[in-house]
Amino acid sequence: MSVAALSPGLRAAGERYFDRIGHADEFGAVDVVLELLEAGVPAERVLLDLIAPAQRRVGELWAANDWSVAREHAATAVSERAVAAVVARVRPRPHLGRVTVACTDGEYHALPTRLLAEVLRLRGWHVDFLGASVPGPHLITHLHQTGPDAVALGCALALRLPRAHAMISACQAVGVPVLAGGAGFGGDGRFARLLGADAWAPGAGAAADLLAEGGLPSFPSPAVAPAHLDDEEYTHLTRRRAQLLQTAMGALGAAFPPMASYSPAQLEATADDLGHILDFLGAALYVDDDELFSEFVSWTAGVLRARGVPQRALSGGLRLFHGELRDFPRARRILQCGIAAADGGHSELEN
Known part of the structure:
Protein backbone atom coordinates (compact mmCIF):
# COMPACT_ATOMS: atom_id res chain seq x y z
CA MET A 1 0.00 0.00 0.00
CA SER A 2 1.34 3.45 -0.91
CA VAL A 3 1.83 6.14 1.71
CA ALA A 4 -0.82 8.25 -0.04
CA ALA A 5 -3.38 5.45 0.44
CA LEU A 6 -2.89 5.41 4.21
CA SER A 7 -5.28 7.17 6.54
CA PRO A 8 -4.02 10.47 8.01
CA GLY A 9 -3.94 8.84 11.45
CA LEU A 10 -1.74 5.98 10.28
CA ARG A 11 0.55 8.35 8.39
CA ALA A 12 0.97 10.45 11.51
CA ALA A 13 1.63 7.33 13.57
CA GLY A 14 4.21 6.32 10.99
CA GLU A 15 6.09 9.57 11.49
CA ARG A 16 6.01 9.15 15.26
CA TYR A 17 7.17 5.58 14.95
CA PHE A 18 10.03 6.55 12.66
CA ASP A 19 11.11 9.28 15.06
CA ARG A 20 11.16 6.73 17.91
CA ILE A 21 13.26 4.15 16.08
CA GLY A 22 15.57 6.91 14.85
CA HIS A 23 16.33 7.73 18.47
CA ALA A 24 16.58 4.06 19.53
CA ASP A 25 13.51 4.60 21.73
CA GLU A 26 12.30 1.02 22.11
CA PHE A 27 9.52 1.75 24.59
CA GLY A 28 8.25 4.72 22.58
CA ALA A 29 8.13 2.68 19.36
CA VAL A 30 6.30 -0.16 21.08
CA ASP A 31 3.82 2.33 22.53
CA VAL A 32 3.01 3.57 19.01
CA VAL A 33 2.24 0.11 17.65
CA LEU A 34 0.21 -0.90 20.71
CA GLU A 35 -1.85 2.30 20.50
CA LEU A 36 -2.69 1.45 16.89
CA LEU A 37 -3.76 -2.08 17.83
CA GLU A 38 -5.93 -0.73 20.64
CA ALA A 39 -7.50 1.72 18.19
CA GLY A 40 -8.57 -1.21 16.00
CA VAL A 41 -5.91 -1.06 13.28
CA PRO A 42 -5.37 -4.65 12.07
CA ALA A 43 -2.06 -6.16 13.13
CA GLU A 44 -1.14 -6.97 9.53
CA ARG A 45 -1.44 -3.30 8.59
CA VAL A 46 0.75 -2.30 11.51
CA LEU A 47 3.42 -4.71 10.30
CA LEU A 48 3.27 -3.93 6.58
CA ASP A 49 2.11 -0.29 6.46
CA LEU A 50 4.01 1.07 9.46
CA ILE A 51 7.05 -1.03 10.39
CA ALA A 52 8.08 -2.17 6.89
CA PRO A 53 8.09 1.32 5.30
CA ALA A 54 10.01 2.70 8.28
CA GLN A 55 12.72 0.11 7.70
CA ARG A 56 12.94 1.02 4.04
CA ARG A 57 13.55 4.63 5.08
CA VAL A 58 16.25 3.47 7.47
CA GLY A 59 18.06 1.74 4.61
CA GLU A 60 17.76 4.80 2.39
CA LEU A 61 19.20 7.08 5.08
CA TRP A 62 22.13 4.72 5.61
CA ALA A 63 22.81 4.60 1.86
CA ALA A 64 22.75 8.42 1.72
CA ASN A 65 25.26 8.54 4.61
CA ASP A 66 22.75 10.46 6.72
CA TRP A 67 22.73 7.64 9.28
CA SER A 68 25.65 5.66 10.59
CA VAL A 69 25.76 1.87 10.62
CA ALA A 70 25.30 2.00 14.38
CA ARG A 71 22.13 4.10 14.12
CA GLU A 72 20.76 1.85 11.37
CA HIS A 73 21.40 -1.24 13.51
CA ALA A 74 19.80 0.37 16.55
CA ALA A 75 16.69 1.30 14.58
CA THR A 76 16.40 -2.22 13.18
CA ALA A 77 16.71 -3.71 16.65
CA VAL A 78 13.88 -1.46 17.86
CA SER A 79 11.70 -2.52 14.92
CA GLU A 80 12.34 -6.17 15.76
CA ARG A 81 11.14 -5.42 19.28
CA ALA A 82 8.05 -3.70 17.89
CA VAL A 83 7.25 -6.74 15.74
CA ALA A 84 7.56 -8.93 18.83
CA ALA A 85 5.16 -6.64 20.68
CA VAL A 86 2.55 -6.97 17.92
CA VAL A 87 2.91 -10.75 17.92
CA ALA A 88 2.60 -10.94 21.70
CA ARG A 89 -0.60 -8.88 21.65
CA VAL A 90 -2.29 -10.76 18.78
CA ARG A 91 -2.14 -14.56 19.01
CA PRO A 92 -4.31 -16.25 16.39
CA ARG A 93 -4.84 -19.98 16.69
CA PRO A 94 -3.23 -21.93 13.81
CA HIS A 95 -5.87 -23.64 11.69
CA LEU A 96 -4.09 -24.02 8.36
CA GLY A 97 -0.96 -25.97 7.48
CA ARG A 98 2.67 -25.56 8.47
CA VAL A 99 5.21 -23.30 6.75
CA THR A 100 8.94 -22.98 7.36
CA VAL A 101 10.21 -19.43 6.85
CA ALA A 102 13.95 -18.87 6.52
CA CYS A 103 16.57 -16.53 5.13
CA THR A 104 18.98 -17.83 2.51
CA ASP A 105 22.35 -19.00 3.78
CA GLY A 106 24.51 -15.87 4.10
CA GLU A 107 21.51 -13.52 4.18
CA TYR A 108 21.47 -11.44 7.37
CA HIS A 109 18.68 -8.98 6.48
CA ALA A 110 16.14 -10.96 8.47
CA LEU A 111 13.45 -8.39 9.28
CA PRO A 112 11.57 -8.57 5.94
CA THR A 113 11.45 -12.36 6.23
CA ARG A 114 10.34 -12.05 9.87
CA LEU A 115 7.48 -9.81 8.75
CA LEU A 116 6.38 -12.53 6.31
CA ALA A 117 6.47 -15.11 9.10
CA GLU A 118 4.25 -12.97 11.30
CA VAL A 119 1.77 -12.20 8.52
CA LEU A 120 1.43 -15.92 7.88
CA ARG A 121 0.82 -16.51 11.60
CA LEU A 122 -1.86 -13.82 11.58
CA ARG A 123 -3.49 -15.57 8.62
CA GLY A 124 -3.66 -18.85 10.59
CA TRP A 125 -0.55 -20.80 9.60
CA HIS A 126 1.71 -22.71 11.96
CA VAL A 127 5.03 -21.02 11.23
CA ASP A 128 8.58 -22.09 12.02
CA PHE A 129 10.70 -18.98 11.60
CA LEU A 130 14.36 -20.02 11.41
CA GLY A 131 15.86 -16.53 11.21
CA ALA A 132 18.87 -15.16 9.35
CA SER A 133 21.45 -17.11 7.32
CA VAL A 134 20.14 -20.65 7.61
CA PRO A 135 22.70 -23.25 6.39
CA GLY A 136 21.17 -25.49 3.75
CA PRO A 137 21.87 -28.84 5.48
CA HIS A 138 20.31 -27.58 8.71
CA LEU A 139 17.22 -26.42 6.84
CA ILE A 140 16.80 -29.86 5.29
CA THR A 141 17.18 -31.53 8.68
CA HIS A 142 14.43 -29.27 9.98
CA LEU A 143 12.17 -30.19 7.07
CA HIS A 144 12.63 -33.89 7.80
CA GLN A 145 11.79 -33.30 11.45
CA THR A 146 8.71 -31.12 10.94
CA GLY A 147 7.23 -31.98 7.53
CA PRO A 148 5.97 -28.51 6.49
CA ASP A 149 3.65 -27.88 3.57
CA ALA A 150 6.02 -25.30 2.08
CA VAL A 151 9.21 -23.33 2.61
CA ALA A 152 9.18 -19.54 2.24
CA LEU A 153 12.74 -18.53 1.41
CA GLY A 154 13.85 -14.91 1.73
CA CYS A 155 16.76 -13.36 -0.16
CA ALA A 156 17.32 -9.61 0.12
CA LEU A 157 20.65 -9.41 -1.74
CA ALA A 158 21.18 -10.96 -5.16
CA LEU A 159 24.74 -12.00 -4.33
CA ARG A 160 23.16 -14.87 -2.32
CA LEU A 161 21.42 -16.33 -5.38
CA PRO A 162 23.85 -19.25 -5.87
CA ARG A 163 23.19 -20.41 -2.30
CA ALA A 164 19.47 -19.81 -2.75
CA HIS A 165 19.53 -22.09 -5.79
CA ALA A 166 21.15 -24.88 -3.80
CA MET A 167 18.58 -24.48 -1.02
CA ILE A 168 15.63 -24.46 -3.45
CA SER A 169 16.84 -27.65 -5.12
CA ALA A 170 17.49 -29.36 -1.77
CA CYS A 171 14.02 -28.53 -0.44
CA GLN A 172 12.35 -29.81 -3.59
CA ALA A 173 14.45 -32.98 -3.46
CA VAL A 174 12.79 -33.86 -0.15
CA GLY A 175 9.34 -33.05 -1.52
CA VAL A 176 8.76 -29.56 -0.08
CA PRO A 177 7.81 -26.75 -2.49
CA VAL A 178 9.53 -23.37 -2.22
CA LEU A 179 7.98 -19.92 -2.28
CA ALA A 180 10.71 -17.35 -3.01
CA GLY A 181 10.59 -13.72 -1.97
CA GLY A 182 12.76 -10.69 -1.40
CA ALA A 183 14.53 -8.14 -3.59
CA GLY A 184 17.37 -10.58 -4.29
CA PHE A 185 15.12 -12.63 -6.56
CA GLY A 186 14.48 -9.59 -8.77
CA GLY A 187 11.67 -7.09 -8.71
CA ASP A 188 9.72 -9.25 -11.15
CA GLY A 189 10.78 -12.63 -9.70
CA ARG A 190 12.83 -13.53 -12.76
CA PHE A 191 15.62 -15.11 -10.74
CA ALA A 192 13.14 -17.20 -8.75
CA ARG A 193 11.88 -18.58 -12.06
CA LEU A 194 15.39 -19.17 -13.40
CA LEU A 195 16.46 -21.05 -10.28
CA GLY A 196 13.39 -23.27 -10.23
CA ALA A 197 11.39 -21.99 -7.25
CA ASP A 198 7.80 -23.23 -7.23
CA ALA A 199 6.45 -19.71 -6.84
CA TRP A 200 7.46 -16.12 -6.16
CA ALA A 201 5.69 -13.28 -4.39
CA PRO A 202 6.59 -9.55 -4.36
CA GLY A 203 5.64 -9.08 -0.71
CA ALA A 204 4.38 -10.67 2.47
CA GLY A 205 0.69 -10.09 1.74
CA ALA A 206 0.96 -11.56 -1.75
CA ALA A 207 2.90 -14.55 -0.39
CA ALA A 208 0.19 -15.22 2.19
CA ASP A 209 -2.47 -14.98 -0.53
CA LEU A 210 -0.60 -17.53 -2.67
CA LEU A 211 -0.33 -20.01 0.18
CA ALA A 212 -4.00 -19.53 1.05
CA GLU A 213 -4.99 -20.62 -2.45
CA GLY A 214 -4.11 -24.20 -1.53
CA GLY A 215 -0.78 -25.10 -3.05
CA LEU A 216 1.93 -23.26 -4.90
CA PRO A 217 1.51 -22.81 -8.66
CA SER A 218 4.71 -24.07 -10.24
CA PHE A 219 6.63 -22.03 -12.77
CA PRO A 220 6.80 -23.72 -16.19
CA SER A 221 10.58 -24.18 -16.18
CA PRO A 222 12.05 -27.22 -14.38
CA ALA A 223 14.43 -26.86 -11.44
CA VAL A 224 17.64 -27.58 -13.33
CA ALA A 225 20.96 -25.75 -13.45
CA PRO A 226 20.91 -22.86 -15.97
CA ALA A 227 22.60 -23.93 -19.21
Whole structure:
Protein backbone atom coordinates (compact mmCIF):
# COMPACT_ATOMS: atom_id res chain seq x y z
CA MET A 1 0.00 0.00 0.00
CA SER A 2 1.34 3.45 -0.91
CA VAL A 3 1.83 6.14 1.71
CA ALA A 4 -0.82 8.25 -0.04
CA ALA A 5 -3.38 5.45 0.44
CA LEU A 6 -2.89 5.41 4.21
CA SER A 7 -5.28 7.17 6.54
CA PRO A 8 -4.02 10.47 8.01
CA GLY A 9 -3.94 8.84 11.45
CA LEU A 10 -1.74 5.98 10.28
CA ARG A 11 0.55 8.35 8.39
CA ALA A 12 0.97 10.45 11.51
CA ALA A 13 1.63 7.33 13.57
CA GLY A 14 4.21 6.32 10.99
CA GLU A 15 6.09 9.57 11.49
CA ARG A 16 6.01 9.15 15.26
CA TYR A 17 7.17 5.58 14.95
CA PHE A 18 10.03 6.55 12.66
CA ASP A 19 11.11 9.28 15.06
CA ARG A 20 11.16 6.73 17.91
CA ILE A 21 13.26 4.15 16.08
CA GLY A 22 15.57 6.91 14.85
CA HIS A 23 16.33 7.73 18.47
CA ALA A 24 16.58 4.06 19.53
CA ASP A 25 13.51 4.60 21.73
CA GLU A 26 12.30 1.02 22.11
CA PHE A 27 9.52 1.75 24.59
CA GLY A 28 8.25 4.72 22.58
CA ALA A 29 8.13 2.68 19.36
CA VAL A 30 6.30 -0.16 21.08
CA ASP A 31 3.82 2.33 22.53
CA VAL A 32 3.01 3.57 19.01
CA VAL A 33 2.24 0.11 17.65
CA LEU A 34 0.21 -0.90 20.71
CA GLU A 35 -1.85 2.30 20.50
CA LEU A 36 -2.69 1.45 16.89
CA LEU A 37 -3.76 -2.08 17.83
CA GLU A 38 -5.93 -0.73 20.64
CA ALA A 39 -7.50 1.72 18.19
CA GLY A 40 -8.57 -1.21 16.00
CA VAL A 41 -5.91 -1.06 13.28
CA PRO A 42 -5.37 -4.65 12.07
CA ALA A 43 -2.06 -6.16 13.13
CA GLU A 44 -1.14 -6.97 9.53
CA ARG A 45 -1.44 -3.30 8.59
CA VAL A 46 0.75 -2.30 11.51
CA LEU A 47 3.42 -4.71 10.30
CA LEU A 48 3.27 -3.93 6.58
CA ASP A 49 2.11 -0.29 6.46
CA LEU A 50 4.01 1.07 9.46
CA ILE A 51 7.05 -1.03 10.39
CA ALA A 52 8.08 -2.17 6.89
CA PRO A 53 8.09 1.32 5.30
CA ALA A 54 10.01 2.70 8.28
CA GLN A 55 12.72 0.11 7.70
CA ARG A 56 12.94 1.02 4.04
CA ARG A 57 13.55 4.63 5.08
CA VAL A 58 16.25 3.47 7.47
CA GLY A 59 18.06 1.74 4.61
CA GLU A 60 17.76 4.80 2.39
CA LEU A 61 19.20 7.08 5.08
CA TRP A 62 22.13 4.72 5.61
CA ALA A 63 22.81 4.60 1.86
CA ALA A 64 22.75 8.42 1.72
CA ASN A 65 25.26 8.54 4.61
CA ASP A 66 22.75 10.46 6.72
CA TRP A 67 22.73 7.64 9.28
CA SER A 68 25.65 5.66 10.59
CA VAL A 69 25.76 1.87 10.62
CA ALA A 70 25.30 2.00 14.38
CA ARG A 71 22.13 4.10 14.12
CA GLU A 72 20.76 1.85 11.37
CA HIS A 73 21.40 -1.24 13.51
CA ALA A 74 19.80 0.37 16.55
CA ALA A 75 16.69 1.30 14.58
CA THR A 76 16.40 -2.22 13.18
CA ALA A 77 16.71 -3.71 16.65
CA VAL A 78 13.88 -1.46 17.86
CA SER A 79 11.70 -2.52 14.92
CA GLU A 80 12.34 -6.17 15.76
CA ARG A 81 11.14 -5.42 19.28
CA ALA A 82 8.05 -3.70 17.89
CA VAL A 83 7.25 -6.74 15.74
CA ALA A 84 7.56 -8.93 18.83
CA ALA A 85 5.16 -6.64 20.68
CA VAL A 86 2.55 -6.97 17.92
CA VAL A 87 2.91 -10.75 17.92
CA ALA A 88 2.60 -10.94 21.70
CA ARG A 89 -0.60 -8.88 21.65
CA VAL A 90 -2.29 -10.76 18.78
CA ARG A 91 -2.14 -14.56 19.01
CA PRO A 92 -4.31 -16.25 16.39
CA ARG A 93 -4.84 -19.98 16.69
CA PRO A 94 -3.23 -21.93 13.81
CA HIS A 95 -5.87 -23.64 11.69
CA LEU A 96 -4.09 -24.02 8.36
CA GLY A 97 -0.96 -25.97 7.48
CA ARG A 98 2.67 -25.56 8.47
CA VAL A 99 5.21 -23.30 6.75
CA THR A 100 8.94 -22.98 7.36
CA VAL A 101 10.21 -19.43 6.85
CA ALA A 102 13.95 -18.87 6.52
CA CYS A 103 16.57 -16.53 5.13
CA THR A 104 18.98 -17.83 2.51
CA ASP A 105 22.35 -19.00 3.78
CA GLY A 106 24.51 -15.87 4.10
CA GLU A 107 21.51 -13.52 4.18
CA TYR A 108 21.47 -11.44 7.37
CA HIS A 109 18.68 -8.98 6.48
CA ALA A 110 16.14 -10.96 8.47
CA LEU A 111 13.45 -8.39 9.28
CA PRO A 112 11.57 -8.57 5.94
CA THR A 113 11.45 -12.36 6.23
CA ARG A 114 10.34 -12.05 9.87
CA LEU A 115 7.48 -9.81 8.75
CA LEU A 116 6.38 -12.53 6.31
CA ALA A 117 6.47 -15.11 9.10
CA GLU A 118 4.25 -12.97 11.30
CA VAL A 119 1.77 -12.20 8.52
CA LEU A 120 1.43 -15.92 7.88
CA ARG A 121 0.82 -16.51 11.60
CA LEU A 122 -1.86 -13.82 11.58
CA ARG A 123 -3.49 -15.57 8.62
CA GLY A 124 -3.66 -18.85 10.59
CA TRP A 125 -0.55 -20.80 9.60
CA HIS A 126 1.71 -22.71 11.96
CA VAL A 127 5.03 -21.02 11.23
CA ASP A 128 8.58 -22.09 12.02
CA PHE A 129 10.70 -18.98 11.60
CA LEU A 130 14.36 -20.02 11.41
CA GLY A 131 15.86 -16.53 11.21
CA ALA A 132 18.87 -15.16 9.35
CA SER A 133 21.45 -17.11 7.32
CA VAL A 134 20.14 -20.65 7.61
CA PRO A 135 22.70 -23.25 6.39
CA GLY A 136 21.17 -25.49 3.75
CA PRO A 137 21.87 -28.84 5.48
CA HIS A 138 20.31 -27.58 8.71
CA LEU A 139 17.22 -26.42 6.84
CA ILE A 140 16.80 -29.86 5.29
CA THR A 141 17.18 -31.53 8.68
CA HIS A 142 14.43 -29.27 9.98
CA LEU A 143 12.17 -30.19 7.07
CA HIS A 144 12.63 -33.89 7.80
CA GLN A 145 11.79 -33.30 11.45
CA THR A 146 8.71 -31.12 10.94
CA GLY A 147 7.23 -31.98 7.53
CA PRO A 148 5.97 -28.51 6.49
CA ASP A 149 3.65 -27.88 3.57
CA ALA A 150 6.02 -25.30 2.08
CA VAL A 151 9.21 -23.33 2.61
CA ALA A 152 9.18 -19.54 2.24
CA LEU A 153 12.74 -18.53 1.41
CA GLY A 154 13.85 -14.91 1.73
CA CYS A 155 16.76 -13.36 -0.16
CA ALA A 156 17.32 -9.61 0.12
CA LEU A 157 20.65 -9.41 -1.74
CA ALA A 158 21.18 -10.96 -5.16
CA LEU A 159 24.74 -12.00 -4.33
CA ARG A 160 23.16 -14.87 -2.32
CA LEU A 161 21.42 -16.33 -5.38
CA PRO A 162 23.85 -19.25 -5.87
CA ARG A 163 23.19 -20.41 -2.30
CA ALA A 164 19.47 -19.81 -2.75
CA HIS A 165 19.53 -22.09 -5.79
CA ALA A 166 21.15 -24.88 -3.80
CA MET A 167 18.58 -24.48 -1.02
CA ILE A 168 15.63 -24.46 -3.45
CA SER A 169 16.84 -27.65 -5.12
CA ALA A 170 17.49 -29.36 -1.77
CA CYS A 171 14.02 -28.53 -0.44
CA GLN A 172 12.35 -29.81 -3.59
CA ALA A 173 14.45 -32.98 -3.46
CA VAL A 174 12.79 -33.86 -0.15
CA GLY A 175 9.34 -33.05 -1.52
CA VAL A 176 8.76 -29.56 -0.08
CA PRO A 177 7.81 -26.75 -2.49
CA VAL A 178 9.53 -23.37 -2.22
CA LEU A 179 7.98 -19.92 -2.28
CA ALA A 180 10.71 -17.35 -3.01
CA GLY A 181 10.59 -13.72 -1.97
CA GLY A 182 12.76 -10.69 -1.40
CA ALA A 183 14.53 -8.14 -3.59
CA GLY A 184 17.37 -10.58 -4.29
CA PHE A 185 15.12 -12.63 -6.56
CA GLY A 186 14.48 -9.59 -8.77
CA GLY A 187 11.67 -7.09 -8.71
CA ASP A 188 9.72 -9.25 -11.15
CA GLY A 189 10.78 -12.63 -9.70
CA ARG A 190 12.83 -13.53 -12.76
CA PHE A 191 15.62 -15.11 -10.74
CA ALA A 192 13.14 -17.20 -8.75
CA ARG A 193 11.88 -18.58 -12.06
CA LEU A 194 15.39 -19.17 -13.40
CA LEU A 195 16.46 -21.05 -10.28
CA GLY A 196 13.39 -23.27 -10.23
CA ALA A 197 11.39 -21.99 -7.25
CA ASP A 198 7.80 -23.23 -7.23
CA ALA A 199 6.45 -19.71 -6.84
CA TRP A 200 7.46 -16.12 -6.16
CA ALA A 201 5.69 -13.28 -4.39
CA PRO A 202 6.59 -9.55 -4.36
CA GLY A 203 5.64 -9.08 -0.71
CA ALA A 204 4.38 -10.67 2.47
CA GLY A 205 0.69 -10.09 1.74
CA ALA A 206 0.96 -11.56 -1.75
CA ALA A 207 2.90 -14.55 -0.39
CA ALA A 208 0.19 -15.22 2.19
CA ASP A 209 -2.47 -14.98 -0.53
CA LEU A 210 -0.60 -17.53 -2.67
CA LEU A 211 -0.33 -20.01 0.18
CA ALA A 212 -4.00 -19.53 1.05
CA GLU A 213 -4.99 -20.62 -2.45
CA GLY A 214 -4.11 -24.20 -1.53
CA GLY A 215 -0.78 -25.10 -3.05
CA LEU A 216 1.93 -23.26 -4.90
CA PRO A 217 1.51 -22.81 -8.66
CA SER A 218 4.71 -24.07 -10.24
CA PHE A 219 6.63 -22.03 -12.77
CA PRO A 220 6.80 -23.72 -16.19
CA SER A 221 10.58 -24.18 -16.18
CA PRO A 222 12.05 -27.22 -14.38
CA ALA A 223 14.43 -26.86 -11.44
CA VAL A 224 17.64 -27.58 -13.33
CA ALA A 225 20.96 -25.75 -13.45
CA PRO A 226 20.91 -22.86 -15.97
CA ALA A 227 22.60 -23.93 -19.21
CA HIS A 228 25.05 -21.01 -19.22
CA LEU A 229 26.77 -22.44 -16.13
CA ASP A 230 28.31 -25.12 -18.34
CA ASP A 231 31.15 -22.71 -19.18
CA GLU A 232 32.23 -22.82 -15.49
CA GLU A 233 33.09 -19.12 -15.38
CA TYR A 234 31.24 -18.78 -12.08
CA THR A 235 33.15 -21.69 -10.54
CA HIS A 236 36.54 -20.41 -11.68
CA LEU A 237 35.76 -16.87 -10.52
CA THR A 238 34.86 -18.00 -7.02
CA ARG A 239 38.05 -20.08 -6.82
CA ARG A 240 40.18 -17.10 -7.87
CA ARG A 241 38.44 -14.58 -5.59
CA ALA A 242 41.28 -14.19 -3.05
CA GLN A 243 43.94 -13.88 -5.76
CA LEU A 244 41.88 -11.35 -7.73
CA LEU A 245 41.26 -9.28 -4.64
CA GLN A 246 44.94 -9.19 -3.71
CA THR A 247 45.96 -8.24 -7.25
CA ALA A 248 43.29 -5.54 -7.47
CA MET A 249 44.32 -3.95 -4.17
CA GLY A 250 47.92 -3.70 -5.34
CA ALA A 251 47.05 -2.36 -8.79
CA LEU A 252 44.48 0.09 -7.46
CA GLY A 253 47.05 1.47 -5.02
CA ALA A 254 49.40 2.14 -7.93
CA ALA A 255 46.70 3.68 -10.13
CA PHE A 256 45.02 5.72 -7.40
CA PRO A 257 47.72 7.68 -5.48
CA PRO A 258 45.42 8.86 -2.62
CA MET A 259 45.38 5.24 -1.38
CA ALA A 260 48.97 5.70 -0.19
CA SER A 261 47.66 7.81 2.72
CA TYR A 262 44.73 5.51 3.57
CA SER A 263 44.45 4.37 7.17
CA PRO A 264 44.20 0.64 7.94
CA ALA A 265 40.44 1.07 8.36
CA GLN A 266 40.15 2.74 4.95
CA LEU A 267 42.21 0.00 3.32
CA GLU A 268 40.01 -2.64 4.91
CA ALA A 269 36.88 -0.84 3.69
CA THR A 270 38.35 -0.66 0.16
CA ALA A 271 39.10 -4.39 0.20
CA ASP A 272 35.54 -5.06 1.43
CA ASP A 273 34.13 -2.95 -1.42
CA LEU A 274 36.23 -4.79 -4.02
CA GLY A 275 35.22 -8.13 -2.54
CA HIS A 276 31.57 -7.09 -2.71
CA ILE A 277 32.04 -6.24 -6.39
CA LEU A 278 33.48 -9.70 -7.05
CA ASP A 279 30.62 -11.37 -5.18
CA PHE A 280 28.00 -9.47 -7.16
CA LEU A 281 29.87 -10.24 -10.37
CA GLY A 282 29.71 -13.91 -9.38
CA ALA A 283 25.96 -13.70 -8.81
CA ALA A 284 25.48 -11.95 -12.15
CA LEU A 285 27.52 -14.68 -13.82
CA TYR A 286 25.44 -17.34 -12.08
CA VAL A 287 22.17 -15.98 -13.47
CA ASP A 288 23.78 -14.48 -16.62
CA ASP A 289 22.20 -11.08 -16.06
CA ASP A 290 24.04 -7.86 -16.98
CA GLU A 291 21.37 -5.66 -15.45
CA LEU A 292 21.78 -7.21 -12.02
CA PHE A 293 25.41 -6.08 -11.95
CA SER A 294 24.92 -2.65 -13.52
CA GLU A 295 22.14 -1.85 -11.02
CA PHE A 296 24.44 -2.88 -8.19
CA VAL A 297 27.21 -0.66 -9.58
CA SER A 298 24.85 2.32 -9.89
CA TRP A 299 23.69 1.82 -6.29
CA THR A 300 27.28 1.44 -5.07
CA ALA A 301 28.31 4.59 -6.91
CA GLY A 302 25.63 6.52 -5.04
CA VAL A 303 26.68 5.07 -1.68
CA LEU A 304 30.36 5.87 -2.29
CA ARG A 305 29.56 9.35 -3.59
CA ALA A 306 27.64 10.10 -0.40
CA ARG A 307 30.78 9.11 1.55
CA GLY A 308 33.12 11.29 -0.49
CA VAL A 309 34.77 8.44 -2.42
CA PRO A 310 35.74 9.58 -5.94
CA GLN A 311 33.90 7.91 -8.82
CA ARG A 312 37.20 6.96 -10.44
CA ALA A 313 37.96 4.62 -7.54
CA LEU A 314 34.93 2.48 -8.40
CA SER A 315 35.39 2.54 -12.17
CA GLY A 316 39.11 1.92 -11.68
CA GLY A 317 38.41 -1.22 -9.67
CA LEU A 318 35.99 -2.47 -12.31
CA ARG A 319 38.55 -1.88 -15.06
CA LEU A 320 41.19 -3.77 -13.10
CA PHE A 321 38.93 -6.81 -12.85
CA HIS A 322 38.07 -6.48 -16.56
CA GLY A 323 41.75 -6.58 -17.39
CA GLU A 324 42.50 -9.54 -15.13
CA LEU A 325 39.65 -11.73 -16.40
CA ARG A 326 40.80 -12.07 -20.01
CA ASP A 327 39.69 -15.69 -20.26
CA PHE A 328 36.19 -14.91 -18.94
CA PRO A 329 34.11 -13.54 -21.85
CA ARG A 330 30.82 -13.42 -19.96
CA ALA A 331 32.44 -11.78 -16.92
CA ARG A 332 34.09 -9.16 -19.16
CA ARG A 333 30.75 -8.45 -20.85
CA ILE A 334 29.06 -7.99 -17.48
CA LEU A 335 31.92 -5.84 -16.18
CA GLN A 336 31.73 -3.63 -19.26
CA CYS A 337 28.07 -2.97 -18.48
CA GLY A 338 29.06 -2.14 -14.91
CA ILE A 339 31.80 0.23 -16.08
CA ALA A 340 29.29 2.00 -18.30
CA ALA A 341 26.98 2.38 -15.30
CA ALA A 342 29.84 3.75 -13.17
CA ASP A 343 30.82 6.18 -15.94
CA GLY A 344 27.30 7.48 -16.38
CA GLY A 345 26.07 5.22 -19.17
CA HIS A 346 29.03 4.85 -21.53
CA SER A 347 32.29 2.94 -21.72
CA GLU A 348 35.18 2.98 -24.15
CA LEU A 349 36.35 -0.54 -23.32
CA GLU A 350 36.63 -3.15 -25.99
CA ASN A 351 35.66 -6.76 -25.41
